């Protein structure tokens with residue numbers, strides 16, 4: 267069968283993944299706190315994130331509203347929070363910013379110092395594509411070993427979803443500035459590793475964005491003398507070797523990237539602003555987004571929501587997701603809780619279903635004592651057709667399917683945040699049950715889920731300073 271390894275990987279890490287979590291052999295030796303302790307002996311803080319010129323401000327916002335620490339929540343088992351969610355709050359993805367500041371340089375954002383670090387200076391002959399000085403090239407690379415101690419090779423799937431949340435957020439920021447963004451998936455090659463100064467046998471490139479800058483960055487960053495290359499304090503070669511199916515997929519992805527070369531595709535619009543969101547408020551929305559995990563226990567909603575509001579919110583989600591067009595082949599099915607609303611007329615609406623048509627607690631695989639699914643007002647599920655992705659992306663489909671799920675869910679999450687609801691993405695879901703519901707398209711696959719509701723306790727959220 268064509269692309270059989272990639273299809274096997276998707277099946278293993280969707281339907282059969284819960285069996286694989288128990289296999290300690292497929293886990294990493296490292297724990298998340300150790301993993302970010304790579305040394306980059308000669309990296310230099312080279313710019314505090316400050317609102318300098320327009321292009322610097324834009325770059326700072328791209329970094330801060332994806333990776334910056336926005337707040338801490340003392341009662342939440344996951345203490346620090348960024349503008350994007352991440353499985354277990356671990357944030358395995360880092361962004362590497364390739365910009366022209368008199369010379370082509372690579373920068374990486376440091377959460378600790380809220381600044382850009384200098385990674386390396388690039389030579390002209392290293393570029394696998396023709397760079398444009400008026401654009402920034404952002405490589406999103408996953409350090410999946412931060413997660414692999416918990417989830418083994420399934421961390422690849424979670425990291426690609428995380429990358430999708432980052433991509434959506436950066437698309438929105440670009441939209442706010444009126445700057446056009448393009449996406450390039452074909453970046454898992456040695457050439458890109460060298461250019462961005464990362465070892466692709468250890469870090470896994472998820473995608474690269476090329477975003478037009480609103481001005482010049484010439485002279486913005488201080489460039490240290492001499493060239494430095496990053497080195498890890500910990501070696502992962504032993505761990506990497508242990509993930510045989512993942513390595514096989516990565517090999518195929520590399521081959522596909524080499525074959526296709528560098529292909530930039532214009533990004534679809536993320537469209538939050540088109541659904542009544544004033545541009546000025548987009549960052550306050552980013553700050554309000556929360557998975558609502560501050561209290562251990564159940565989350566409930568016992569107030570009623572009018573049928574009119576349910577439909578309005580569903581329409582908002584539908585129109586936002588429709589702005590992605592055919593570029594992203596992932597759809598959203600919305601479930602509304604009819605026990606919380608008056609009678610609701612869904613005739614002609616194939617994208618919305620009622621909780622009463624399902625057994626909501628079966629949507630999740632575990633954590634039944636922590637999540638009172640039947641009390642949520644909304645559940646959103648992303649769906650895709652495997653054959654279509656395979657046809658269009660071949661072996662690149664594995665990362666594309668999950669990053670697209672992250673992109674779509676970030677948009678859905680912001681639509682619901684706008685309504686004052688918490689929005690928690692979930693991957694501990696029961697795909698087989700959801701796919702078996704009679705109204706789900708035959709052969710359609712489920713990639714990701716999100717629950718939205720009200721936090722039923724007061725939770726302390728300490729905001730960090732804004733840039």
Ligand SMILES: Cc1cc2nc3c(=O)[nH]c(=O)nc-3n(C[C@H](O)[C@H](O)[C@H](O)COP(=O)(O)O)c2cc1C
Pocket residue numbers: 344346347348350351352353354355424427428431555556557558559690691692693694695
């Ligand atoms: C890919 C992904 C999978 C997740 N899966 C789950 C899950 O299965 N169960 C859960 O309670 N939370 C899940 N979360 C939510 C994270 O725990 C949450 O984003 C993290 O704790 C950070 O909190 P915040 O989103 O409020 O900043 C997931 C998040 C992502 C991005």
